[in-house]
Amino acid sequence: MKIAVIGAGAMGSLFGAYLAKAGEAVTLVDIWQEHVAAIRDQGLQLSEAAGDEVVRLDATLGTGGLEPVDLVILFVKSAATQAAATDAAALLRPGGRVLTLQNGLGNAEVIAEIVGAERVLAGTTAQGATLLGPGRVRHGGRGDTHIGRLSGEADAFCHEVATLLTNADLPSVVEPDVRSLVWGKLIINTGINALTALLRLRNGQLADLTETRQLLTLAVEEAVLVARAAGVHLPYENPVEKVLAVAIATGQNQSSMLQDVLRGSLTEIAVINGAIVQEGERLGVATPVNRTLTLLVQALEKNLLPS
Numbered sequence: 001m002k003i004a005v006i007g008a009g010a011m012g013s014l015f016g017a018y019l020a021k022a023g024e025a026v027t028l029v030d031i032w033q034e035h036v037a038a039i040r041d042q043g044l045q046l047s048e049a050a051g052d053e054v055v056r057l058d059a060t061l062g063t064g065g066l067e068p069v070d071l072v073i074l075f076v077k078s079a080a081t082q083a084a085a086t087d088a089a090a091l092l093r094p095g096g097r098v099l100t101l102q103n104g105l106g107n108a109e110v111i112a113e114i115v116g117a118e119r120v121l122a123g124t125t126a127q128g129a130t131l132l133g134p135g136r137v138r139h140g141g142r143g144d145t146h147i148g149r150l151s152g153e154a155d156a157f158c159h160e161v162a163t164l165l166t167n168a169d170l171p172s173v174v175e176p177d178v179r180s181l182v183w184g185k186l187i188i189n190t191g192i193n194a195l196t197a198l199l200r201l202r203n204g205q206l207a208d209l210t211e212t213r214q215l216l217t218l219a220v221e222e223a224v225l226v227a228r229a230a231g232v233h234l235p236y237e238n239p240v241e242k243v244l245a246v247a248i249a250t251g252q253n254q255s256s257m258l259q260d261v262l263r264g265s266l267t268e269i270a271v272i273n274g275a276i277v278q279e280g281e282r283l284g285v286a287t288p289v290n291r292t293l294t295l296l297v298q299a300l301e302k303n304l305l306p307s
């Protein structure tokens with residue numbers, strides 16, 4: 001299968017490197033010139049717990065001049081989803097598909113509007129990665145990837161993609177209910193990301209203080225009310241316990257939102273806590289805690305607070 005990864009930051013580089021190591025024809029596409037140049041010149045430096053290695057793979061600045069592909073894996077941050085999906089649409093061969101494992105609510109729907117819902121595979125991954133610099137990525141946590149079709153039942157293409165990832169040492173399973181997957185991860189991110197970003201805490205520290213446990217609980221309970229009103233079946237029984245368990249299990253991690261704030265980058269707040277607020281408004285569920293967290297992170301993004 002011919003593959004392009006659009007958005008070759010932390011996660012795109014990780015997935016691209018694993019697919020390339022498994023012998024797949026994969027090209028990384030990004031708009032970050034220094035990063036693309038470093039990968040082309042020196043290969044991608046992949047830092048693993050077991051040691052570092054250099055992975056050789058194709059990288060290009062933008063999609064211009066690329067041959068059509070069977071699969072686009074879209075790994076930009078949510079603010080760039082529309083632009084990346086437009087590039088994906090032009091790059092896909094007829095019948096080709098886009099896979100998104102991005103965090104937050106609405107990415108798959110934005111892609112669907114551009115390429116057609118029947119061509120979208122979506123899901124979640126428990127793999128983690130951090131960019132160390134141009135051409136350098138650290139593989140963080142490992143875990144399963146769950147994928148399914150945004151519209152329609154899982155078909156041969158969907159199973160083929162799961163097998164392709166699994167064979168590349170990115171264990172993946174096909175799931176029937178993509179909404180449940182995406183909301184399940186959304187609620188975890190709702191409880192962890194904004195609080196760690198605002199308070200500059202590692203994930204595990206949220207479980208240590210009474211105050212942060214209480215804030216996490218309030219944000220998650222609100223999000224669960226919204227999920228229920230939306231008719232979503234969550235993939236776990238006790239959401240607050242689940243979010244606390246994930247915070248503890250990933251205790252040493254800096255959430256992606258904290259990393260964004262520390263780098264001075266835009267965060268994905270609008271599609272995480274902000275999405276809970278929006279959905280709450282649509283469904284008549286009050287979300288004062290998530291609204292407050294959203295506004296605080298947005299103020300932080302605008303650099304209104306001295307660091």
Ligand code: NAD
Nearest residue numbers: 007008009010011030031032075076080083102103128129
């Ligand atoms: P990142 O910021 O490291 O990478 C995004 C990349 O997209 C950057 O290199 C950027 O230059 C590139 N980009 C921006 N606009 C583009 C465009 N129009 N075309 C091509 N490239 C473009 O982000 P990340 O941490 O890899 O996260 C990607 C997505 O995966 C997010 O939705 C995130 O929430 C999700 N995610 C991240 C992790 C993690 O551990 N980092 C884990 C699970 C899910």
